[in-house]
Amino acid sequence: MTTAPAVRWLWLLPEARQALGSRDLAVILRCYRKLTGLSQAAMGELLGYDPSYVSLLERRQRTINDRQGLSHVSRVLAIPPHALGITAEEDADFLAALQFGESTVRLAEIARQAGRAVEAVEELWPLVARLEARLREGRVDYGTASLLARARATLGTSLGHVLAEERLYLAAYWTGQAMRLARHLDDGAFLGHVLRMHGNELRKVDRGEAAIARLTEAAELSRDEKERGQTLILLARAAGEQGNAGLHDDSMAAAERLMDEAGPSGILFTPFSLREVRMRGLMGTGRTGMAAELAQSRPGSGEAPAPQWAAIEAVTSADALSAAGDLSSAHALYDEALSLAARHRLPHQVQRIVRSAEAVGLEGIRTDALASLHDLDQHRRPAVSLTSSTHPRRR
Missing domain, CATH: 1.25.40 (Serine Threonine Protein Phosphatase 5, Tetratricopeptide repeat)
Structure with a gap:
């Protein structure tokens, strides 16, 4: 029989999301059995129904109309209630709050990039707490899971700016939680984005090899040139800190080529940050003279992104x-x-x-x-x- 965690994430799969969108109990039950491998007898045992009744429900020869019965099915199979048409007032309030949540994450990311990371944390924390509570209740749909993954990642990255070193593990924790959720979302570009953020936070807590693994995976998933450039810069930094001159130099060269082709982007993929990462990598790989030469030709203070x-x-x-x-x-x-x-x-x-x-x-x-x-x-x-x-x- 399917374990609870697998059922929780089942409704994030593309086929399951399509079934939920139909709002048709028969379609949803058939999809659930297909994806979990349950027989009608096993599903009947799970729900407390006779197998013949499950068969009738799937063939639309019977239906469940009462709220109590639909709530039972929703609870046992972890089906988001709104897919069965039993959204309570609190659920309606939550769905409305999701719209504000999207704006909260965007504004927090803008604040972080503008150097106001504490403000970003304060904005995100109430949202993350509310979404985490929803997740613990087992009511997970794609929109909630996607928003929570983005909020976790931005919270973790913001904490990475404002926490002292002995507490940076919290930044790695939250970006790691974002990564685990992102792996269920069937969105390679977003997963690459989260892997990049998590890899950088792992680097800060001296998990260099793990950081390199995450950043390498992120680079492989990146299809956008500027996203890939940002990943390569962080990979070069992690490699330099590990003393891996070959990987550092290769990543830097690839990032510079992309900079020439695609131009700068954001606060990470810029000539300013590229220069800093090169300088740090040169020191980490024993080339202090070359690093000092770079330090003597500093850019103007206004060039920092x-x-x-x-x-x-x-x-x-x-x-x-x-x-x-x-x-x-x-x-x-x-x-x-x-x-x-x-x-x-x-x-x-x-x-x-x-x-x-x-x-x-x-x-x-x-x-x-x-x-x-x-x-x-x-x-x-x-x-x-x-x-x-x-x-x-x-x-």
């Missing part, structure tokens, strides 16, 4: 210059990076500065960075803090 990228690039450039022995220039850049990271509430970047300053003996920078980190922690907003008590800690 988003505030967080200005901070990321400043830290990376400072790291490259300090590795080459130019501590004076590195000091100035760490100062600039710290100011940007504090202003835009980016604790992960402040922690990078703490580690880097300690490694090269810039005690003044380290002290200032620790003070900034303490201030960010003290003023963390409730919506961000809420996530730490809602999910298990990373082991």
Whole structure:
């Protein structure tokens, strides 16, 4: 007999979605049996019906008209109630809320890309909580599942900007939950998008090999040139941090070709971010001299595609210059990076500065960075803090 989890996702399959769209109980029951492999006798046992009655229902020689009977079928077979015409008032309210949910996710993504990730988290958290509750009730249709997957992914990516390193596992958790749901949605382009986001969050929590696997799968699924370019940039970054010079260089070269062909896109697939990823990869693969050369020819401050990228690039450039022995220039850049990271509430970047300053003996920078980190922690907003008590800690 089919297990409960398999039944939950059954109604997201294309054939099942078509059956639900018919609003015809006979069609829905036949589809359910076909996809689960149940016999009429087994379905009858599941529902508490005689097998002959199941046969009559499937042949439309009998029907169920009362709300109680339809609710029973809906509950046992995990059929979304609206497909059987028994949508309650609360369900109607929820369907209306879905329309606002689409806008919430879009606006949160815009806020994240504009450097307002805390705002994105605060907007998304109530929506995600409501959708998660719906999922736990077993009432899953394609629209709800698709919206929840997008909301999970955007929430996770937003958390990846605003959480301190010791809590970044939450960003990986939420993007991972989005990936698991996306695998049921029969949408390769969306799955590739979520895999890219999850791969990048895995990289941040030192799951480099897993990150590379997810990003490689995302690149294979990408059909849009700009989407593929964004994936290749993140793959190059993960490979560089793993010390894999060949994969880093190949990914960078492919991303640069796509940049020439398709042009920049978003805050990730830009010449600015491409340069930062190359510089970090050169350092990660032992080519510090080449990285320092890149750091000495920095783009203008106005060229950063988003505030967080200005901070990321400043830290990376400072790291490259300090590795080459130019501590004076590195000091100035760490100062600039710290100011940007504090202003835009980016604790992960402040922690990078703490580690880097300690490694090269810039005690003044380290002290200032620790003070900034303490201030960010003290003023963390409730919506961000809420996530730490809602999910298990990373082991």
